[in-house]
Amino acid sequence: xSLANKLAEERRARLAAERLLEQKQAELHAANRKLGLHARAxxxxxxETRAEVxxxxxxxxxxxxxxSVAYQKIEIAERRLWHSIQTIEDGxxxxxxxxxxxxxxxxxxxxxxxxxxxxxxxxxxxILQVITEEGIVNIGDMSPHAWRERMLDRWxxxxxxxxxxxxxxxxxxxxxxxxxxxxxxxxxxxxITATIRYEKELKEARRRAEAANRAKSAFLANMSHEIRTxxxxxxxxxxxxxxxxxxxxxxxxxxxxKHSAEALLVIINDVLDYSRIEADRLVLHPExxxxxxxxxxxxxxxxxxxxxxxxxxLVDYDLFLPTRFIGDPGRIRQILTNLxxxxxxxxxxxxxxxxxxxMQASEGAEADIRVTIEDxxxxxxxxxxxxxxxxxxxxxxxxxxxxxxxxxxxxxxxKLVRLMGGDLWVESEQGRGSTFGLSLPLPSVEAGMSExxxxxxxxxxxxxxxxxxxxxxxxxxxxxxxxxxxxTCADACAALDLxxxxxxDLVICDHHMPGMDGFELATALRAGxxxxxxxxxxxxxxxxxxxxxxxxxxxxxxxxxxRRDLITALAALSAPxxxxxSAGDGCGMDRAPVTPRAMRVLAAEDNKTNRLVFSxxxxxxxxxxxxxxxxxxxxxxxxxxxxxxxxMDISMPEMDGKDATRAIRMIEANTGxxxxxxxxxAHAMSGDDADIFAAGLDHYLPKPLKRxxxxxxxxxxxxPALRPPERAxxxxxx
Numbered sequence: 001x002s003l004a005n006k007l008a009e010e011r012r013a014r015l016a017a018e019r020l021l022e023q024k025q026a027e028l029h030a031a032n033r034k035l036g037l038h039a040r041a042x043x044x045x046x047x048e049t050r051a052e053v054x055x056x057x058x059x060x061x062x063x064x065x066x067x068s069v070a071y072q073k074i075e076i077a078e079r080r081l082w083h084s085i086q087t088i089e090d091g092x093x094x095x096x097x098x099x100x101x102x103x104x105x106x107x108x109x110x111x112x113x114x115x116x117x118x119x120x121x122x123x124x125x126x127i128l129q130v131i132t133e134e135g136i137v138n139i140g141d142m143s144p145h146a147w148r149e150r151m152l153d154r155w156x157x158x159x160x161x162x163x164x165x166x167x168x169x170x171x172x173x174x175x176x177x178x179x180x181x182x183x184x185x186x187x188x189x190x191x192i193t194a195t196i197r198y199e200k201e202l203k204e205a206r207r208r209a210e211a212a213n214r215a216k217s218a219f220l221a222n223m224s225h226e227i228r229t230x231x232x233x234x235x236x237x238x239x240x241x242x243x244x245x246x247x248x249x250x251x252x253x254x255x256x257x258k259h260s261a262e263a264l265l266v267i268i269n270d271v272l273d274y275s276r277i278e279a280d281r282l283v284l285h286p287e288x289x290x291x292x293x294x295x296x297x298x299x300x301x302x303x304x305x306x307x308x309x310x311x312x313x314l315v316d317y318d319l320f321l322p323t324r325f326i327g328d329p330g331r332i333r334q335i336l337t338n339l340x341x342x343x344x345x346x347x348x349x350x351x352x353x354x355x356x357x358x359m360q361a362s363e364g365a366e367a368d369i370r371v372t373i374e375d376x377x378x379x380x381x382x383x384x385x386x387x388x389x390x391x392x393x394x395x396x397x398x399x400x401x402x403x404x405x406x407x408x409x410x411x412x413x414x415k416l417v418r419l420m421g422g423d424l425w426v427e428s429e430q431g432r433g434s435t436f437g438l439s440l441p442l443p444s445v446e447a448g449m450s451e452x453x454x455x456x457x458x459x460x461x462x463x464x465x466x467x468x469x470x471x472x473x474x475x476x477x478x479x480x481x482x483x484x485x486x487x488t489c490a491d492a493c494a495a496l497d498l499x500x501x502x503x504x505d506l507v508i509c510d511h512h513m514p515g516m517d518g519f520e521l522a523t524a525l526r527a528g529x530x531x532x533x534x535x536x537x538x539x540x541x542x543x544x545x546x547x548x549x550x551x552x553x554x555x556x557x558x559x560x561x562x563r564r565d566l567i568t569a570l571a572a573l574s575a576p577x578x579x580x581x582s583a584g585d586g587c588g589m590d591r592a593p594v595t596p597r598a599m600r601v602l603a604a605e606d607n608k609t610n611r612l613v614f615s616x617x618x619x620x621x622x623x624x625x626x627x628x629x630x631x632x633x634x635x636x637x638x639x640x641x642x643x644x645x646x647x648m649d650i651s652m653p654e655m656d657g658k659d660a661t662r663a664i665r666m667i668e669a670n671t672g673x674x675x676x677x678x679x680x681x682a683h684a685m686s687g688d689d690a691d692i693f694a695a696g697l698d699h700y701l702p703k704p705l706k707r708x709x710x711x712x713x714x715x716x717x718x719x720p721a722l723r724p725p726e727r728a729x730x731x732x733x734x
Contacts, residue, residue, distance in 0.1 A: 091173075091189030097182060099124040099155070104187075111173055111189045112136050124155055138166040155185075164192070172196045227268060228682030228703040229607060234261045235704040236613030265704065284419065288445045289329035291369070292317045295354055296562045298336055303539055306344050312351040313344070315560040316474050319481045321358050322367065323564070325442035331416050332440070335424075336371070338409040339436045343375035350376030350433070351470050367444045372437040380428035388426070389414050413438075459533075459570065461502060464488045465495040465509035465521065466537075471560075475508060478566070492516035496524060504532055506573070510559070511538035522552040533573045537561055598723050599623045601714060602643035604634035604660065605680065606652040610703075614647070617707040621714065621725045631655030635663045643675060645717040647710070648697060650681040657681070658695035665696040676717045680705060 082105075085092045091108030095101055101120045112118045117130040128151055131137050132144040139147040154160045155177065163175045172195075176188040238258035246254060292315075299313050306313045317323070336354075343352040358369040380388060389410050410424075417424040421441050428434035462484045466472035469490075476486045487502055489495050491513055499507070507525065509518040516524070518536040525534060534552065537559040555569040601623045605611045611627050618625060626641050628634035632655040634648065646664070650657040661677050668674060678699040679692045692700055701709055714725050 089191070091187075093187040093189075095124060095185040095187065097184060099185065101127070102184075108187070108189050111167075111191070113168075125152060128152065135168055138168060140166075226682075228265070229610070231261055231265060232682065232704040233607075233609035233613055235265075236610075236617065239707060240613070240616045261704070282416075282419070284328040284331060286326050286328050288324060288326055289332075290323050291325055291327075291332070291356070291442075292323040292563055294329055294333055295336065295356065295371075296558070296560065298333060298340060299354070299560055300558065302340060302344060306352065307539060309344065309347075310349060311344060311347055312468055312471060313340075313560060314351055314353045314471055314474060315562075316353060316355040316478075317563050318357050319478055319563060321356065321369075322444045324445035325367065325369070326445060327420065327440065327442045331420070335413045335416055335438065336373075338413045339373045339438075342409065343373050343377065343434070343436070347375045347377035347433070351468065352376075353470065353474075365444055366441050369440045369442050370437060371440070372435055374433065374435045376433040379430040379432055380426065380434055381430050382428075385426055385428060389424075459484060459505045459573065461504040462486050462506040462508060463495060463498055463502065463504040465490075465492060465507065465513070465518070467491060467510060467513050471510075478563075479508075482567075482570070492518075492521040492524070495521060496528075499525065499528075499530060499532070506570075507532055507534045509534065509536055511536050511540075511556075519553065526552050535569055596721055596723050597624075599645070599714065599718055599725050600641055600643045601625050601645055601647070602628065602634065602637055602641055603647040603680075604628040604631060604652065604657065605647075605649045606630055607649075610649075614705065614710070617705065617710055618714070621711065622723050623714065623725050631657060631660030631663075634660045635667075638664050638675075639667065644719065644722070645714060646675055646677040647680055647701075647713075648677050650679055650692065658692065658697070661696045676713070678713050 082103075085105045086107075088105070089107055091105060091111045093101055093104035093108045100123050103120050109118060112127075112131050113134070113136050115130055115134055115136065118127050122130075125148070128148045132139065132148060137147075142150075151163070154163060158179065160177045160179075165173050165175060167173065171191060171193045174190045174192050176190070178186050178188075180186065235258060238254050238261065241254045242251070242258070295315055295317070299315060303313055340352060340354065353372075353374040355372045355374065356369065357372075358367050414424045417438050417440065422439045424436070424438045426434060426436050460483075462479050464472055464475045464479065464486060466475060466488070467490050472488050472490070476488050479486045484506075487498055487504065489498055492509070492515060495507065495509065498504075507521075509521055511518045513521075518534075518538070522534040522536065525532070533554045535555045535557060536553050537557050539559045554573060557565050557569060599622075601618070603611070603614055603625065605614060605627065606629050611629075615625060615627075626637055626643070628637050630652045631648075634646070634657075635655070637643075638646065648657040648661060652660075655663075657679060664675070664677065676698045677696070678701055679697045680701050680703060681692070682703040699713060701713075711726065718725050
């Protein structure tokens with residue numbers, strides 16, 4: 001091999017070695033580079049781990065610090081809570097699920113006289129044992145064992161009831177225990193000695209108040225009796241004097257006596273009623289009654305006074321509304337009397353209208369009755385509308401001050417209406433009149449009249465002759481509701497012209513009209529050859545029946561006319577004329593006369609004046625009257641006289657009216673029969689009538705007595721086989 005070749009090989013070997021070295025150096029550089037990267041990553045990981053460890057250490061340190069603060073706060077809260085528990089006057093104790101005391105404040109421990117055995121750690125049964133053995137609790141007649149058993153049974157119940165315990169020193173504590181979800185028990189002890197003492201004082205005060213109220217009620221009852229007894233004589237004698245022959249001045253004196261006495265009685269009744277209402281002693285007595293007849297009876301009583309003042313009293317009772325309801329007729333009549341009386345009193349000209357409407361109800365259903373009393377009087381200022389319903393209040397202005405009154409009537413009326421479940425309100429315009437309205441929910445006893453009801457289908461045209469616009473419009477509406485075509489006019493002369501033009505089937509006219517009255521109109525119609533029916537409406541139907549032209553009319557109805565009376569009269573028009581039908585009737589002309597005996601009436605009354613008043617009130621009756629001066633004499637006379645009716649005073653010496661009635665009822669139990677006994681009493685307190693009826697009396701007449709009521713009871717008790725008791729009165733009147 002040549003030197004050149006050797007040098008070339010060496011050069012090639014050297015170049016290969018250099019290339020291998022460069023390769024290895026590159027690989028070493030790459031490895032160093034990778035190692036550096038790994039080292040940096042490891043260094044970062046170590047750094048992060050150290051940071052995390054430091055963070056955890058910091059968090060642990062913070063948590064430890066927070067826990068320390070929390071523990072401090074808990075200790076402070078527990079200390080403050082316990083301090084609060086110690087501060088409160090009520091005892092507070094905790095028991096665990098095993099009924100062992102965990103803790104108790106000083107008040108709880110002191111409640112049991114600070115006995116050392118009553119402490120935390122003691123069981124509930126041990127505490128019961130100690131306080132009974134030490135005599136800390138007053139267990140009364142119970143044995144200690146029985147008392148502990150009862151208390152332990154209470155403690156173990158799911159929801160123990162509060163227990164009042166009397167301690168040895170006379171103090172009272174109330175134990176209130178509540179069980180927690182885990183079975184722990186919280187026990188609260190309250191010293192209620194002051195409360196018990198206060199309750200005893202309240203009971204004593206209530207006892208004294210009730211005694212005072214009973215004394216007041218007794219005083220009011222006695223006052224009522226003592227006043228009504230002489231008032232019976234005053235009013236009765238005034239009535240009797242008015243029936244005698246008096247000159248104008250004497251008549252004025254007697255009227256003043258009577259009206260003053262009646263005004264005093266109204267005030268007494270208002271005070272008594274208001275006292276009963278305020279004491280919740282007023283009791284309603286619901287019973288079936290006829291509302292329309294009740295209203296018309298009231299109007300009849302007030303008609304004379306209204307007529308003297310030149311005021312028309314009108315009634316507008318819905319034709320299709322029932323008339324019989326269930327309610328307290330006495331109280332409803334009292335309310336209406338007050339409202340209508342006020343309307344008449346505060347009305348100087350015009351009319352007073354009683355309007356009755358309501359939802360038509362089927363039999364047995366409750367009807368919403370609305371009664372409004374409209375007047376054309378002085379009215380009430382707007383700022384006084386609520387004031388008038390207050391106690392002892394009137395609309396206090398120059399116009400109303402001249403009218404007398406207790407100021408209790410409207411307050412009593414509103415309370416009575418609300419007691420019945422209704423309401424009372426007023427609308428008024430000063431100088432133009434007022435409207436008082438009341439709503440009453442009353443169960444109906446009968447269904448309303450059907451709209452198809454027609455008294456007589458042949459009656460299609462009617463003429464109403466009435467000088468007063470309101471009354472004329474009312475009659476027109478009522479007859480129109482019955483299906484008639486109605487023509488109206490204000491006087492008899494216009495009526496004669498309308499009769500000639502329209503030929504009505506029926507003429508309804510007022511009795512008293514200017515120029516020609518109702519009977520004269522009927523006579524003129526008959527003289528003119530007209531045969532239509534004529535009905536006269538009169539505010540005094542009794543005297544109207546004495547008119548010589550009475551035979552020219554088919555009926556005379558009391559004004560304002562009762563709906564049933566109007567419909568009955570219209571229905572009777574299809575029958576023959578009663579006057580013609582009765583003419584020539586010779587039935588019974590050949591019978592032998594019979595002379596029955598007079599009714600025997602026994603009246604028990606210890607007051608001499610009242611005996612005189614009673615005898616004068618019935619002096620025109622054909623009766624045999626006997627007086628007893630006390631209850632014992634009444635019982636004896638009942639057996640010897642054998643009366644048909646007995647009038648029994650309640651307050652009498654030796655034997656009162658109730659005891660005398662019981663004795664009479666015992667006699668009747670052996671002999672048979674039942675004689676009606678009517679109570680005469682000056683007592684007017686709530687419950688008097690119930691006691692009277694319970695004693696066996698049948699009826700109740702408050703004093704002062706009214707002649708009409710006495711006659712009504714005597715007439716109702718009259719046997720058809722006896723002489724009619726009112727025959728003598730009729731003969732005197734004739």
